[in-house]
Amino acid sequence: MYMKSYPSGSSDLEQMIGNAAVEVARISIQAAKKILGDLPSDISMEKSQDQPAIDLMDGKDELVALVSLPGRSKDMIDLRVTEDTLTISAKAAAREGKYLHQEIENRNVEREIKLPLEVKPEQVKASFNNGILEVHLPKLMVVDSQRIQVE
Secondary structure (H helix, E strand, O other): OOOOEOOOOOEHHHHHHHHHHHHHHHHHHHHHHHHOOOOHHHHHOOOOOOOOOEEEEEOOOEEEEEEEOOOOOHHHEEEEEOOOEEEEEEOOOOOOOOOOOOOOOOOOEEEEEEOOOOEOHHHOEEEEEOOEEEEEEEEOOOOOOOOOOOO
């Protein structure tokens, strides 16, 4: 059997083993993501073009979401929060005139993410500045249990 030698000095067999190891690692990562899907790393998974980019940061008492919504105004944004989900949708900016060339996307966007922990929806605060929506999501703190006297 003839074995080809590569510039690195490895043989066909070594190349095949290396490729197999890379494929096993890729499959293992995908399996781990399916099993551990509720972890914050789930947010960084691929998004479609119709979804705005989101950064989610963990602070001491709150989560902070930064959402990229260029070309929008605060009146175009619909923000909804439950205890474990953040949903953002934004309408496209209507532009008048005939385009001679168009590259800037002008369409409605929507994104929903599962939060890594529960928050207090009634206390959420949001601001919008320079195309960035900043959402402060206070964490739901579990208070120490109290002993109750049974009568």
